[in-house]
Amino acid sequence: MTSLFVSVTPIIILIWMMTKKNGVPSHIALPITALMVGVLQLFYFNTDITLINANIVAGILSAITPISIVAGAILLNRMTYLSGAEDVIRRWLEGISRNQVSQLMIIGWAFAFMLEGASGFGTPAAIAAPILVGLGFNPLKVAMLALVMNSVPVSFGAVGTPTWFGFSNLGLDNATLLETGRITALIHFVAAFIIPPMALRFIVSWGDIRRNYLFVLLSTLSCTVPYFLLAQVNYEFPALVGGAIGLTLSVVFARLNLGLTKKDPVAIRQTAVAGEAALLADNQAFNMAVSNTQDKPSTASASADEKVTGFEIFKAMTPTILLIAILIITRIKQFGIKAMLTDGTEMFSVSLGPLGEFSISQALILKLSHILGTDVTWAYKTLYVPALIPFLLVVLISIPLFKLRGNLVKQMFAETGSRIKMPFIALVGALIMVKLMMTGGENSPIMTTGQAFSDLMGTSWQYVAAYLGALGAFFSGSATVSNLTFGAIQQTIAINVGLPQTTILALQSVGGAMGNMVCINNIIAVSTILGIANKEGFIIKRTVVPMIMYGIVAAIMSTLV
Template identity: 55%
Template sequence: MAFILSVFPIILLIYLMVKRNALPSYVALPWIAALVLSIQLFYFGTDISTISANIAAAIVDVQTPITVIFGAILFNRFSEISGVTDVLRKWLGNINPNPVAQLMIIGWAFAFMIEGASGFGTPAAIAAPILVGLGFNPIKVAILALIMNSVPVSFGAVGTPTWFGFGPLQLAEDQILQIGAITAFIHSIAALIIPVLALRVLVSWNDIRKNLLFIYISIFACVIPYFLLAQVNYEFPSLVGGAIGLLASIFVANRNIGLEKVENNLDKNAVTKGQVIKALFPTGMLIAILIVTRIHQLGLKQLMNDATTWFSTQLGSLGQFEISYGLIFSLKEIFGTNVSASYKLLYVPALIPFVITVLIAIPIFALSANKVKDIFSGSFKQSKNPFFALVGALIMVKLMLVGGDHSMVKIIGQNFAQATGEYWTFFSSYLGAVGSFFSGSNTVSNLTFGSVQLSTAETTGLSVSLILALQSVGGAMGNMVCINNIVAVNSVLNIANKEGEIIKTTIVPMIIYGIIAALCAIFLVPLFFTL
């Protein structure tokens, strides 16, 4: 019964969002959160203080994804209103008007690099509007962006899902490195198929066949350095692989290598070099700030994450409110429990780099006061529905994690593992995907299910490194269907009530990804790695 009640809210959520006349996420998710609350209260007997504390924590935690979404929307509205998007669209069309080239350069290589620097759903939020600006269908672009943004995710945000996601397991440094190496190997094999499936959403098989050489040049340009670097480092594979892949893809597309010639109806003189440089300035500054604030050796990352208490006060029974020197706002011991929540104002990619970039760029582009007002007011309005969706999602997640080893999440994981035994290799990645589906994060999925995967591997005699690598791969492929990412990209593209339609499409390549991962784990990984 515990398993049935634990898995029922997830099944119901999926049904509500994919059925005919599906409910939008900002309606479905709060209702499912209320259902989970009722199950915790009446079946699991969770005390009201713990439930209230987790709801309060969810409201604090929601500031992270919603401010990232707001920042991305703000940046994209600025790009539209300032004319940046129009200039970039014309410039990219003049690099090569072939739609396959545009999709691979922006949707694959560019997003690959941004994932390596930031994560948090930022790649789709930045890349998707550029593609829509080039004339592609918004819903199909959202689907493509979600499918493409899977291979680099395990090393996104400078490797956070790998080194932080498995941190609580107290693994040796060399084992974390081996997990990263196996993860990159599996992703690299999947990359031979997944980007092609993503392209098929927007172009025909015939178009793919005619441009196949360029597609694989772009894929290999990202994946080869990504895989090689992952053998010795688990922080920079996606960032470095994406940067090399982006430069190589632009170079090859500019020379029309491996691409079908397409009639170019754009005016070659539509934009000058000066206009292009100016239009690229906000994006370049955005990427530069992301990289500088994420590279550990430069020291800014440590300053932005400095948790040393600067100010502290008791907010009655609500809890202890603290501000750190790194401007981390924390609420601790909420309602007398051990539940805490925090918001990293400087480190979360919202104020820095999105808002700061826009504020710097506004005077450079000499925008009027009315346009500035339109940028900010429109961004706040566009963020409203995602806020309610994410509050519902995070309350659901928080309550499903209540209970430690007896939580609803752990009950689901343990039942899956027990049912499969030594055949767990076939299903391991899908548990990671479930974690990403309801948490919206490869990192959270690894934190949540890492211990279940470790325990299952040890119990069944399977390789711990292999199973944890499959968990990480699963958390990455789950990005295709995770509610947070879908809400984020839909919000940026101003798509309403299409979450269910998107999930029905992206779940197919996600399932295929899991099959590829299992086959790699069984037949290929043992040939190249000592387990």
């Protein structure tokens, strides 16, 4: 019992630090927690200090993988913004339909779905939510819609990072990871039948949803069907490709007015907006203040009423098209490029003394073995991690394509650098904490905690497993960090009680995704973008309802897979 109390104390303190009033930011809370776990390992679990230090080194180096992906995603986002491509896409999406439900589904669901698959890390809210506010929707309601909508694709967001990197510490082979992804996609697929309508209800009435439900269903399925099918063979681009297909089909359905009521929504919106004029005015003032600080090209300031040509749309979407194409070519093994990018054949090696053995493979895989003389190892797949390819590659191609001036290119890289500082510190803290929690074999804090949960819940654990994943996302702000933090606990429980490991890990992944709805970091981020102040509690009280429903769907599905 004492070991259990000691093992869970750092996690409890972490949750308290990040959820209390005036909570501690993740870039401070996670390193503090890592330090606590290190002290406990040294003085309570009597772990060898060399092994502790080796895991600290491995944790710091391991943060290079997710932070390089984050940097690539942000860099692409800034390029899209500064080139004016984002504004072209916004004006194009605004002009597709005047029906409220179709606008919310195209922009808040399908477009955001694709953005999550491409880059994740808050990008959907940063781009899609302001477009909806620009169409006249209430910022507070848009924030809640964006949080709830951005759940289904998250397990495969940022080119599958929460799945393939989130579970990277568990020693899973590719077949097990793929099966976990399949179950995850199935649960999300079923949950998607209720999530968009619940999100839409924040803005429009049930009557409007009912009258336009055929379009809602078609738009939903246009994303989730390819998403589910792709997850059967790959865990990196189901959300990206599913979102791209879904966005294309949703636009076609809206153009054809398929499943949409013919009732003119303009009068309805004028009535709804009348009582929100002050809030919208404040938001417009906020957006004006933000836009004045950006060195944005004049092409991006065009009026939303200006017709967007097909060539402009194609050019603006070229980075996304390139991103998808490169990912498909480099991830499908039949093309032969994947094997080249993951070739581990050693090309060069050198001893770094006590630090370990450093080697570089023919595919530029960096590897540090026997860190500090232990069995701890770290590796970074330079060409396969989606940082240089495709993110940086697409950005470099896009610079001449959009004829970006030198000062804009410099600003693009400078903004990216400034934005990754705090996430890098948070990820270093999270990964060191996870490494240390897993140190000690059968007596490690992770194994002790997992054993306690399995003894308490037994096989009934599958009914609440998703909520542990949601808790991880709630306090960490990331489905990836949630999987890193609680994946080992979930795996231990599954083994101890005899539940399928892939099912429980899938529930963890689904939980990390649905936790985005109530994640404090995400709420603060989208509120800041939309100019909303002091509404975090209000938002959580409303988004927690669809999150609970999501968990119920996950629990039911876990008994059927």
